[in-house]
Amino acid sequence: VTALWFGVFTAWALLRDDPWDAEVYYNLMLVSPGSILVVALSMGAVLGERDTRQLETTFVSPTGRFGAWLHRLAAVTLSAWLPAGILSVLSWLVIDPGHPPLLAWLHALVPLVFLLALTLLLSLAFRSSAAAGLGTGAFLVFFLVFGDAFRKWNFWFNPFGELSGVSDPQMLFRLVVFNRCLYLGLAGLLFAVAFSLLQRRERLL
Numbered sequence: 453v454t455a456l457w458f459g460v461f462t463a464w465a466l467l468r469d470d471p472w473d474a475e476v477y478y479n480l481m482l483v484s485p486g487s488i489l490v491v492a493l494s495m496g497a498v499l500g501e502r503d504t505r506q507l508e509t510t511f512v513s514p515t516g517r518f519g520a521w522l523h524r525l526a527a528v529t530l531s532a533w534l535p536a537g538i539l540s541v542l543s544w545l546v547i548d549p550g551h552p553p554l555l556a557w558l559h560a561l562v563p564l565v566f567l568l569a570l571t572l573l574l575s576l577a578f579r580s581s582a583a584a585g586l587g588t589g590a591f592l593v594f595f596l597v598f599g600d601a602f603r604k605w606n607f608w609f610n611p612f613g614e615l616s617g618v619s620d621p622q623m624l625f626r627l628v629v630f631n632r633c634l635y636l637g638l639a640g641l642l643f644a645v646a647f648s649l650l651q652r653r654e655r656l657l
Contacts (some may be wrong), residue, residue: 457485458542465547477543477551478610482536482560489532490564490586494571495581521650529561529568536560551610559611559632566607566635567592569642576649604630 461480517577537557544553575584592607599606609631 457481458539462542462547462575469653476613477540478556478559478612479550479608481539483541485607486532486536486560486564487567487592490528490567491557491571492576492586493528493531495585495603513516521647525568525572527563532564533561535558536564562632562635562639563607564641566642569639569646573642573649576646596644603627604639605634606631607635 459482528556537553540551540553540557540560544551570591571584571588572586575581578584578587595602599608603609604627609628611628611631
């Protein structure tokens with residue numbers, strides 16, 4: 453998936469008469485493919501009972517059920533975040549040296565963790581991975597279409613892009629901090645609610 457995504461958009465970028473700005477690569481090469489991987493892997497790792505019609509034994513881990521879930525979620529996050537890092541470095545090497553590879557990779561972790569929390573919560577709440585995928589997809593499309601109207605609340609907020617009407621570097625810094633803290637806080641809240649719903653998925657064997 454990573455190689456295909458990079459190949460398609462690299463060819464598109466190199467063949468364009470008007471090259472993209474360096475800021476474009478944050479959402480295009482990191483957040484977008486990482487989001488697809490997070491949602492797809494989460495749907496596979498957190499299947500609802502109505503999808504599988506069988507019980508999960510996530511509490512067999514020595515660290516308990518929460519430890520087992522944390523390991524699973526960490527694996528999903530790394531599986532999406534590491535390819536995003538590879539795409540970030542390749543974009544810097546092959547397409548545009550103005551793209552900040554390491555800083556962009558670190559920033560991309562915030563929206564990916566939030567998407568993981570949202571998909572987990574929806575999967576547990578509706579007991580359906582399909583419903584979780586549809587709900588998360590609707591969220592992404594909403595901000596993709598109407599994100600400019602929400603500005604600092606936007607999921608697709610680009611910390612490297614020029615925001616219309618913002619010329620003060622300190623103001624831009626405050627907007628970036630607000631957006632990152634907002635989605636990290638929301639991710640923590642969604643994880644807390646999702647873990648409370650785990651009781652609904654557990655059965656005595």
